[in-house]
Amino acid sequence: MQPKTYSKKQHGIEIDRIDSKALYVLERLRTANHIAYLVGGSVRDLLLKKNPKDFDISTSAKPHEIKSLFHRVILIGKRFCLAHIHFGKQTMEVSTFRAGDITNEQLITEDNTWGSPEEDAIRRDFTINGLFYDSKRELVIDYVNGYPDTRKGMLRAIGIPFLRFKQDPVRMIRCLKFKARFGFNIDEETHLALTECKGEIVKSSSARVLEELLRMLESGSAQQFFRLMVDYGMMQYLIPTIAEFLETSEGYLIYSYLEEVDKILAESHHPYLQRPILLSCLVFPLLEKRLKLHFADRKRGASLSSIRHECSLLVDDIFSASLRIPKRLRIQTEELLISQYRITPLQMKKSSRIHIPSIPEFNLAIQFFSLRCHIEPAMKELLKKWVRAYQQAMNKEALHCREKKASIVNI
Numbered sequence: 001m002q003p004k005t006y007s008k009k010q011h012g013i014e015i016d017r018i019d020s021k022a023l024y025v026l027e028r029l030r031t032a033n034h035i036a037y038l039v040g041g042s043v044r045d046l047l048l049k050k051n052p053k054d055f056d057i058s059t060s061a062k063p064h065e066i067k068s069l070f071h072r073v074i075l076i077g078k079r080f081c082l083a084h085i086h087f088g089k090q091t092m093e094v095s096t097f098r099a100g101d102i103t104n105e106q107l108i109t110e111d112n113t114w115g116s117p118e119e120d121a122i123r124r125d126f127t128i129n130g131l132f133y134d135s136k137r138e139l140v141i142d143y144v145n146g147y148p149d150t151r152k153g154m155l156r157a158i159g160i161p162f163l164r165f166k167q168d169p170v171r172m173i174r175c176l177k178f179k180a181r182f183g184f185n186i187d188e189e190t191h192l193a194l195t196e197c198k199g200e201i202v203k204s205s206s207a208r209v210l211e212e213l214l215r216m217l218e219s220g221s222a223q224q225f226f227r228l229m230v231d232y233g234m235m236q237y238l239i240p241t242i243a244e245f246l247e248t249s250e251g252y253l254i255y256s257y258l259e260e261v262d263k264i265l266a267e268s269h270h271p272y273l274q275r276p277i278l279l280s281c282l283v284f285p286l287l288e289k290r291l292k293l294h295f296a297d298r299k300r301g302a303s304l305s306s307i308r309h310e311c312s313l314l315v316d317d318i319f320s321a322s323l324r325i326p327k328r329l330r331i332q333t334e335e336l337l338i339s340q341y342r343i344t345p346l347q348m349k350k351s352s353r354i355h356i357p358s359i360p361e362f363n364l365a366i367q368f369f370s371l372r373c374h375i376e377p378a379m380k381e382l383l384k385k386w387v388r389a390y391q392q393a394m395n396k397e398a399l400h401c402r403e404k405k406a407s408i409v410n411i
Helices: 020-031 041-047 063-069 117-122 146-152 161-167 170-182 188-203 206-217 222-231 240-246 252-266 275-295 304-319 327-343 362-375 377-410
Strands: 004-006 036-039 057-059 073-076 082-087 090-096 131-134 139-142
Touching (some): 020 036, 020 057, 041 146, 117 131, 139 146, 170 206, 222 240, 222 252, 240 252, 240 275, 240 304, 252 275, 275 327, 327 362, 362 377
Parallel strands (some): 057 090
Antiparallel strands (some): 004 139, 073 082, 082 090
């Protein structure tokens, strides 16, 4: 099958918008007589006049051939083998063209059958992600009619949507992800498959689902994405505790936090928020409700040990059903949440001494409290006091470290 090609005059992609290291990798692969294209999301974003987060590359070179061409390469993945080429702190992801059967509904457990550019394009999820960019000829190469769908703002599965969602249910989350990010319409057949196959989502790898959710919390479109996840019934399968809360009259609290996160991430001087803060946006409103329900009748509120116990139970309830949070991320999130009740105890005293605990997560706790103050502006004066006390404590600790280092040197 001959693909459609679109010239620079048609697609409008300027070569200087592509990362120089990506261009170097493409040229190096071509010099070694391999086909190599920019692929997927980066091509889509360039066509939409957005700045790509990553510049992924697909090539005819096998993983071991890629490794032989570059100095710092790590091959990763069993289900889907990739080459990560490292340039200092920056990583370029390079995959070998794959082939896959898009006509059956068997769940994909391995995806390492090498193929041609055409086969690689048609095994991808949506037409807008099935485009290649040839940096030498400055052409967009289209085997799947993705170029017109990008121009029309249409989300369309490649192949039969019902089968493609059965093969890889995470594609349904990705469909809603692109709708939330770009405001695209979903074509009728893909929309019908979304509603019919939503229960299949529980068959997905929990690690992949969690990563997609975390990336959407980082995307600047989190509020719209979680609304869509509830509207399409997928959140009810993945995180039923949060889905149930979002469908109550109190659900606006989570959406308020997500709205603030989206605003912060939209500002150029706030490129990201750490993941414990983002997860806490989902959990904190439920924790507040749980603690007030359990300890409302206690005059002295609740001890931090009691709060820690309730927090751990809640995190188990929310995430253990289908998602397994990495241990470090869970610890950081729980410490952040518990620390909110150091700052704002359930029973606030008229005058309470500010004590900065010696836990590494407290900086995150201060940042999350700052986020809370966007929703409850009356707490801003309290925030100033805690920020001042935290900075003083950090300055004191830094001075102590310098003095200790100096004493060691003198010895």
